[in-house]
Amino acid sequence: MWTTVCVFSTWTLLFLTHVCAQSQRRQVFTCGGNITAESGVIGSQGYPGVYPPNTKCVWRITVPEGRVVVLSFRFIDLESDNLCRYDYVDVYGGHVSGQRLGRFCGTFKPGALVSMGNKMLLQMVSDANTAGSGFLAVFSAAHPHERGEQYCGGKLDKPSGSFKTPNWPERDYPAGVTCSWHIVAPRNQIIEVKFEKFDVERDNYCRYDHVSIFNGGEINDARRIGKYCGDSPPAPVFSDGNQLLIQFLSDLSLTADGFIGHYKFRPKKFPTTTLAPATTTQPVTTRPIPLKYSVALCQQKCKRRGTLENNYCSSNFVITGTVITAVMRGGSMYVTVSIINVYKEGNLVIQQAGKTMSTKIVILCKKCPFVRRGLNYIFMGQVDEDGRGKIAPQHFVMAFKAKNQKGLNVLKNKRC
Known part of the structure; x- marks a missing residue:
C-alpha cells in the first residue's frame, strides 16, 4: 500500500514537472516587433487566446542579405468577410515600399508567401467586434532563384517581348519562388498578353502556385484581372x-x-459609332454600349420583375457566381464573374484556368441592377454577338444563397 502511494506520488511529481516545463517554454506573442533571424515563429497578440479588439500590430522580418523570406501560415482564425474589411493580416514583400503579397482573414490558409528581397512585413488589424484565435506563422530564409545576375521578373518596356518561369523549358519551375514582371507601355497604348504554354499546379481556387495579373504597376486586389493555375492557357x-x-x-x-507568355503594345483605340467585328483584337469589355440605347433603357424604374421560374426560359444564359471586378465606364458597369455554377450557357463565352471558370458581363445601366464586388449573385440575361453577357433592367439578377441551389437544379432540367 505504501509502495503504491510512493509510486503514484513520484509519477504525479514527474507529470507536474513536465507540465511546468512546457508552460515555461510556450512562446508569448506580443503586438508586433522587429525580428532579425534566419527563421522564426510569429503569432498574433495573445495567441492561442483571443486577440484583442481595436489593435494594429506590425512585424518587420529581416533575414540575411542575398536571401528571401518564405512565410507559411500554420493557423489562421480571424473574423470572416469576403473582402477582409474588418479583421485581417496584410503581408508585404518589404518594410517600406514593398508590394502587398496578400490580405487574409477567416480560416483560409494561403500557400507559402515569398518576398523579392530579404525583408517582409506583416500587419494585423482588428476592429471592435468579432474576434478569433488570430494566427500562427513560420518564416525562414531561402536562396532566391537566380537567372544570370537577376531574380526572375523585372521591368519590360520594349514594344514586345516574352516572359517565362525559371528553368523553362528544360525542367519544372522551382518551389518557393516569386516572379513579378512590370510591363510599361507608352501612355497612348495598351498591353496584350498571351500565354503560349501553361502548366501550373492545379487547385480549384488557385491557392498554391498561381499567376495573377493586375492593371497598373502594383498588387491591388481591386485591380486584379485574373488569377490562373492548372494546365489550360x-x-x-x-x-x-x-x-x-x-x-x-x-x-x-x-x-x-x-x-x-508573350506581350505586345497596341494602340489605345475604342470604337465610338459601330461595334468592331468579332475577330477584333480589342477586349470585348472595352466596347461601349450604344449611347441612345443605354440612356433610354436606364430611364426605367429599377425594380426586379418576376421570379427565377418565369425568367429562366426567356434568358440566354443563367449562372451563379462571385463578382471579382466591377468597373464603371460611361453609363454601364463592366463585371468579371467567377462562376460557381452554370445552369444555362447559351453562347456565353466562359474562360477557364484549371477548374476556375469566369465570364464577362456588362450591366447596361450601372445602377440597375447594382452589384458589389465580392458578393454572390444569380445572373439571368442575354448574350451579344461576341459571347458577352448583357444585363438590362428587365433581366433577372438577385443575391445567391445556398437555399436557391435546389430550385436552380430543378430549372436546369426544365424544357423551355
Missing part, C-alpha cells in the same frame, strides 16, 4: 491602361512545367 488579357503587373508564385510543395 488563360484567354488573352488586355490592360485598361498602359501598365500591367504579372506575378507568379510557387509554394514549397508541388511544381510543374511552368509557362511562357
